[in-house]
Amino acid sequence: MLARLTPRLVSVAAAAALLGSLLTFAAPSSARAAVPDTIPLKLTNNSGRGEPVYVYTIGTSLTSGQQGWADANGTFHPWPAGNVPPVPAPDASIPGPAAGQSKTIRIPKFSGRIYFSYGQKLVFKLATGGLVQPAVQNPSDPNRDILFNWSEYTLNDSGLWLNSTQVDMFSAPYAVGVQRADGSTVNTGHLEPGGYNAVFDALRAQPGGWAGLVQTRSDGTVLRALSPGHGVGNGALPASVLDDYINRVWRKYATATLTVTPFADQPGTKYYGRVSGDLMNFTNAAGAVVTSFQKPDADSVFGCHKLLDAPNDAVRGPLSRTLCAGFNRSTLLVNPTQPDTSAANFYQDAVTNHYARAVHARMADGKAYAFAFDDVGQHESLVHDGSPRQAYLTLDPFS
Incomplete structure (x- = not known):
């Protein structure tokens, strides 16, 4: 279901366009109408990295239909008007947990994303059409040299859908989870031991231009591998590859x-x-x-x-x-x-799609959102519950 909502999102504006799809396929029931306006999200930093972490909850409010962000208490803040050229957005960052620690925030009824970055805050801007999100396939994007990633979620009266996604890029490793109404917990998105580096190694070893998907910083830090669609779009991968x-x-x-x-x-x-x-x-x-x-x-x-x-x-x-x-x-x-x-x-x-092949092969449970409709046959990295007690986002080791 979430594939209809979020893996193909390229802007928060897209969430609003896809909201009707959500409500068509997840109509609220009286038994689930008690889903609260916010639920706790436990952030755990197992990355082993010493840089500060910054977290953002960004999306479209399912109560008002407005685009905006949420603070650590889950309070919604609409974005102010944008401009041409785009202007800086308000600082929506939430200090994340230090390495080896956890922190709990609250997330509201949104269709949107939970971003996290290491070492630097992300740059968000506002255009007349809404929020301009990071697009690191563009070499001039101000977030190009920042190590970051995001999860996608929808919380509404029918429950929570939360995924880990590689539709746009494979980067900073993380997993998602949910505590169900019965108290049990499920999670997905963890890489197998050594899986993070193995994905990059597999792309570098694959003939035909696939190594061009890997992006590094000037100091040699590996930042991400672009998805092949973005690679074709910016010339990193030959358009004739398929x-x-x-x-x-x-x-x-x-x-x-x-x-x-x-x-x-x-x-x-x-x-x-x-x-x-x-x-x-x-x-x-x-x-x-x-x-x-x-x-x-x-x-x-x-x-x-x-x-x-x-x-x-x-x-x-x-x-x-x-x-x-x-x-x-x-x-x-x-x-x-x-x-x-x-x-x-x-x-x-x-x-x-050697990118999708490499990502799926290194996932601990084999599941990933390596392309937009990776949920065909239920091979996607998604957790869902109709009455969630708590959500989880775990920052995993870079190994």
Whole structure:
């Protein structure tokens, strides 16, 4: 569910646009209406780093629909008006816990992000359209040399959805968790021992430009690996990196049928894809064309957008989600029935999303949000509870 809300967020303004999707799929029930306006978030710093940590809770209020930030008590503050050029935003930082310590703050009913940075405060600005968030794929972004990361969450009357995300980048390691109504606790997002460095090593060793995703500071500090969509966008990764696989898929389904069952709880709902020229046309059981997709490029595949746009509808969006997952995981040639939800089949082709492959391979539980629709088949790093007692964000070691 959260994939509909946050992994594709590029600005807080996007949260407002996606709010309707949340309410469509998570309508409040009377049993859950008692979710409080704020819940505690326990921040634990196991990073082993000595720099100060700064934390930010930023998003769209689900009470008022306004964009803003929350302080340590969970009190909402709307952003003031922006300008052109963008002007500095108010300092929304919360001092985080020192290494080896914990700190509890409160988070409100938001659709947004929890940022954290090491050593320096992040730079946020306000434009006329709202908050300008860090975009480190741009070499001139003021946050380019800051070590930081973020989690994404939605808290509403139906509960909490909290994830760890690598949709935009792989950086400072962390995990998320929730204490359920029954007192049990679940978490996800931890890397296996040595996993942090192993992801960067895997990208550096992968031929074809994947090493270009790794960003370092002038002092040699490794800051992050950009997601391949951002890498294609800024030229770090060749735009042709997936052409061979995409061409083979198009050739295959010119003479074969791709069968998609987009809803796990609706096995009778099937669509049938065949390629004709540059189009893959999907028909329903009656043989009527319901939607068509142009032959995608790498940017469309990595971002699950543009030629693989996924509107929040009952047909095109679910089909696009399935195609996006199949292309990123390179399962479309080995399985004409999609989605393929068996992790054993993922990333086996030589031409694949090697970033997602490297990230998933180093996660302790195998789960990650390495691309926007990594929740297809429930392979995402997400915790959820309808009546959460407490949320957790743990800053993990850099090893």
